[in-house]
Amino acid sequence: MDKDTRRTKARGRAKPHESKSRTKKTKYSSDYLCESFLEYFRLRAHEIAPSAPLLPEDPTLLFTSAGMVPFKSYYRDPGTAPFPKAASVQKCLRAGGKQSDLENVGKTLRHHTFFEMLGNFSFGDYFKREAVDYGWELSVDVWRIDPERIWISIYQDDDEAHELWTKRIGLPAAKVIRLGKEDNFWGPVGSTGICGPCSELYFDTGPERGCRKATCKPGCDCDRFIEYWNLVFPQFFLMESGIYEPLSKPGIDTGLGLERLAFILQGVEDNFHTDCFLPIRNSVVEALPGGKETKAAQQPVNVATDHIRALTFALAEGILPSNEGRGYILRRLLRRALTKLHPFGVREPFLARSVDAVIETMRSRYPELTDRASLVKDVVTAEEKRFLSTLEQGLEKLRSVIDAAKRKGRSDLPGEEAFVLYDTYGFPLELTQELALDAGLQVDVEGFSASMMAQKERARQRSFHVGDAGRQMDFVEVRKVRVTKYLGYDALSCEGTVGAFRLVDGAEETEALSDKNGIVEVITDQTVFYAESGGQVGDTGVARFGTRELRVLGAYPLNERIVHQIEWWKLPGLDEVGAFFNDNPTVQLTVDKEMRLATARNHTATHLLHTALRQVLGDHVVQAGSLVEPARLRFDFHHFQAMRPEEIAQVEAIVNRAILEDRIVTWEHMPYEKAIELGAMALFGEKYTDSVRVVTVEDFSRELCGGTHLSRTGETGLFLIKQESAVAAGVRRIEALTGTGALQYVSDLLDSRNRIAKQLKVTPDDIERRIKSLLEEQAVLKKRLTSKEGTLSSERLNEAMKAAVNIDGIKLVSLEVDAPDVPTLRRFSDMLREKLDYGIGLLCQVKADKPVLMIVVSQRLTKDKGIKANELAASIAETFSFRGGGKAHLSQMGLESYDDFVKVKDFLIEKLSSV
Ligand SMILES: [Zn+2]
Ligand SMILES: [Zn+2]
Incomplete structure (x- = not known):
């Protein structure tokens, strides 16, 4: 390996970034980059891990924001890792919360909310030397990035890394930059914990893209040096005392942005023109008036391109727009995209179309997106329509508020006004802040919160x-x-x-x-x-x-x-x-003891239900709402389809088993961090204080909860799901009963079963057999009935033919039939017409309130005399104002009563005689 890298330097590689050859693009497609990355590590005995969901298991995280998130605990305790080293392509979302890139999207060409992170990880297996070797070899030998253009940054005190880059890899010291704690030291996440220095690989795109300052080098804010790969060396544990205790088994955690790598290798102008984005971007451009992109629209187009990609992935996982937590972030993304494009004349919903482009672009790596397409589009369109209906007035309101503030010489925008924009026009606070900042104003956030609190209090009083x-x-x-x-x-x-x-x-x-x-x-x-x-x-x-x-x-x-x-x-x-x-x-x-006990049964059962749902349907099941009353419980949760009957039965069975096992229910207060560490389920968007109450069902469930509970699950008695239904797109609702409510429900069911048995004159056990035989009997009778109604005997037909009126050689046959419906009547008409050689047939429905009349004309008569059924119908309609129509051989009319049939017959005889 050592020798190999030196050879690389000596040979001098092709420079794909400068190459204008289009074939390079396919060679370095994002699919190829992911495959070659994983293949490289597969050959080096890494476990290839699939991407974890964006919705992280750790409820304190908004979204999965890095490749190491699913492996986090292995660094603390490498002994628990199922494999010593791994590699993955992880979908990540950095929007909202501490690790947000949301505001940077559009401002730079390298930040994205949603992105894919290629990473290799060691859990106490290999360390710095291998990580540096792998980083260099993949960059230079596999992907053939020009080594001359690679720069390195390291943590200022990390001499070990310096040595590796300069001596082992052979880079000149001038290209290995020492940066401070801010840039090149990672962690810990809290005040104590695992942390360590890191080293980053940069690609120099050349001075044209840079700030052109003499000081420009890796770490500069401009777009010249692209940081594409971050190698993190978690090697310390920061103690309470402030001492950095070296770990006995340090690990490796690296992250390589796919979009940046694709940009470097595909020879395009920026990330948004790589194959990760371009088709999506084109779909956004199409939404602009005339499908033309002006220079000023470039940034907003990039923003919308980024945001719709993030939205599609998040929605496809069942995270839905709402006014809090993760859902709020989605709403912000969507509204930000629409607001950014509004000045360019985009007034109609368009993002749903871009969803198709996202799926098309990404589905080779994420085929599951295809299944969720219609749901994602429905949600996006509904959200778009809703916001677009107030966007115009909202922007107007914002302009007048900004003008007023400026007139008064204020440097801030009043919080109450920002709240009106939020409450009436749906402008997320952060969006208002961003737009106000464009006009040089800060938003008074305290005033905003005060208005929000006051409104909540009013609403609570109204509703309670x-x-x-x-x-x-x-x-x-x-x-x-x-x-x-x-x-x-x-x-x-x-x-x-x-x-x-x-x-x-x-x-x-x-x-x-x-x-x-x-x-x-x-x-x-x-x-x-x-x-x-x-x-x-x-x-x-x-x-x-x-x-x-x-x-x-x-x-x-x-x-x-x-x-x-x-x-x-x-x-x-x-x-x-x-x-x-x-x-x-x-x-x-x-x-009231009974009330309290009944409520507690339903609350404890809610916890059992929550866990059972996750066991049966999967970890994406998250509580979306809950109601616990003495009489019943209602539980709303995120899930895509209606539950199948066998799934409902399975959930019911798991809960009832937990009840029969009579598990002990306990509760205690503990620090929030500890509760999460123990795996307690918490609701995102809920504010938890430092000390939280944790309710535990022995070996079954653990939730943060302030409610009143049973002390043993057995007291629940019985759990029954009464109904499973939809509440909103992607949200299901279960209504269930416990204790006396469930028993009453069963007893009502048995009563009704007994009543049915009595009516059927059988024992309750024979109900099913009896119903089956009744249904069979009914089917036979029905068949017999239709066959009876459905025949027109040839006897009757012949009789009618014999009784035909002859008008100058034309036979007029009239017949009254008992046809149950129009199709039957039409069938009879066809039978009559077949018998008619040279004549006209009239068939009228008897026993009908408003009888239908059919007129048929034989082919020979039409040919010979030009008489057509539809024309006859037209002249009848004209005279009697009945409604009807049809074709030359058959037409249909609606009569008012049976008497009309006689009138029509007389009218026709007269008409034919006068011809
Ligand atoms: Zn610069
Ligand atoms: Zn609870």
Whole structure:
């Protein structure tokens, strides 16, 4: 290897980047680059790992953002790695969160949100020397990048790397640049953990693309030096004390951007003109008016090209646009693309067409995209339409807000206005920030958040209260309570002290309400009532003030306090209630035990269901919504198709097995990081505090959850799925029952089964057999009936022929038939026509409310006298205003009643006689 690389240098290679030869393009196609990379490492005993999904297992990550993400834990503990070294082509998404390239897309020609990362990894196997050898050999010998144009950066203190590049590979020291911690030291992710120096390979595209400053070299912000391969050497563990402890088994983690490599080797002007992007880019250009791309449109076109590729991959994995978490990022990408192209006259949805281009371009490496095409396009089009409907007005609003701010000499854009843009026009905050910055303004983010909070509070109040129509007052404080202590996990009853109250329903002002029950909302210093959250409804029960017992209809959280909704018979005035709480400062709060238990059954069962769904359908199943009530549970989750009946049965069986195994349910508080490390399922987009509550079903499931649970799964009794349905594209819903609800459901089913048996006059066990025989019997009868209706006996036909009226040699045959429908009537007409040699036939439906009349004319008559059925029908229609039509041999008319048949017959006889 050593010798080999030196030879490479000496020989001097072709310079593909400079080559104008088109054949080079196919030689260095992205498919070839991926294949040659994997093949190289396969031959060096690396496990070839398939790409992990963009949706990472670690819920703290937004998306898979690097090739090493699926292998992360192997670096901490190489003993657990199933193979000592691996290579992969990993799809990555860097948008939103800490590792976001979203804002850079378009500004540079080398940043992308979605990209593919080629990587080789060692988990305590090989180290720096091999990594450097592999990097050099692949670049120079396999892909034949001109070694003269390769530059290297290393971490300033990494003499080992310096030695390898200069002595072993033989690069001049001037081309091995030492950079600082910012550039060439990786990690740790948190305050402690694995970290290490890195070394990067750069490609010099030449001074034309550069900033032309004398200081321009690898690490410069301009587009001249392309960093294409980063070799990371995880070799330390940063301790709490600040000491970098060397790892006994250091690893290797490298990342090579496919798009950048393709750019270097395909001899095109930038990444967007490589085969990874070009067909997609062309599809975006087609959306511009006249399909022409102006120079000013280049950047926006690149942005849309990048974003639709990212959207297609994310949507194909079942991540859907929404207002939070990952879904919010997707929405941002889509809206950013549309906004960027709007000034160039793009007004119609167009991204769905580009989805086809993405799939076409990428499907050789990701054939699964094809199956998801229609779903992805549906979602994209719906989102596009929705945003385009407000985009125009939104931009106008933004312009006027910017103008107003400038007139007032402000350097910032008011947060409330940014919120209006978000709430009314669908402008993500980040988009408004970007557009405002173009006009030199910052957005007041605090003001934005305040407006958002205020709106959420308003919405919550609107949706929660029984007295929707009534007015709501501010809380009247009796004594200071800032936090309500929750005791309900371990107790069902406690004593509390009233802190504040308010009346709901406006009982004082509205006379109509004054003799009905009202609601007083009461905050106490501690309680056992679960406050509605995380999909679980608030507890109900009783509140006893001295001798007075009142019903608690629900409880909800208000910041860190818990509000009880207490029913008050004939709501008194504010002063009276105030006086009452002065006399009764303490309250005995007791939760309804049955209700609590029923709710807990449904909540614990929800956790069992979540795990069972992942076991049966796969890890892409993520909770999208949940409702836990005493009577039932509802669980929404991401999944593409309707569940098959056998899948539903399987899920039901897994949950019921876990119930029968009577597993222990426990809960404890622990630091968030620890919970995630233990593999607890968390919801992305939920805000978790440092200390989280983890609910564990022994050897079965572990979730971050604040809800109330059973202590053993056996208490659930029975779990039944009542329904599985669609909620939105890619989101399914399961409604299920447990405990008494499930038993009641079974008992109702048995009742109905008994009633059916009684009606069928069989025992319940014979229902199926009886139904089967009834259906068979019905089929036989039906057949017999149609065959009876379906025949027109030749006897009747002959009779009718004999009774024909003869008008100057033309036979007029009329016949009344009992045909159940028009096709049968037409069949009879054909039979009659076959018998007619030289004549006209009339067939009328009897026993029909509005009978249909068929007129047939024999071929010879039409030929001879030019008489046609449709013309006869036309003249009848003209005289009697019936509707009809048809062809020369047969036409059809709708009559009002049977009497009309006689009229029509007379009319025809007269008409034919006068011919
Ligand atoms: Zn530069
Ligand atoms: Zn839960």
